[in-house]
């Protein structure tokens with residue numbers, strides 16, 4: 068997986084396979100975003116994860132409506148799939164997992180912090 072962001076138009080790109088190709092946007096090469104590791108409990112974007120059956124719910128603990136600084140996308144990587152959700156004003160997001168699906172990584176993209184990987 069490769070995540071890029073264009074510094075000019077702020078377009079977000081998610082490449083499911085890490086190709087070595089150099090891609091560009093707005094006539095500039097796209098650079099990979101660095102991943103920052105966050106604890107579930109952190110000052111900026113604390114989350115709580117609730118697993119109920121096949122539902123994997125991510126709750127934003129300090130969610131504020133219309134906050135300029137916010138998480139825009141959540142990416143859930145499992146042993147079987149990669150799911151991405153765009154967040155439009157929700158305090159929680161639920162992913163549906165298959166029976167034999169195990170969560171490997173949870174990423175978030177924040178408009179200020181950039182790419183975050185939660186320590187699960």
Ligand SMILES: [Zn+2]
Pocket residue numbers: 073074075076077078092093
């Ligand atoms: Zn662009």
Ligand SMILES: [Zn+2]
Pocket residue numbers: 111112136137177178179180181
């Ligand atoms: Zn942030």
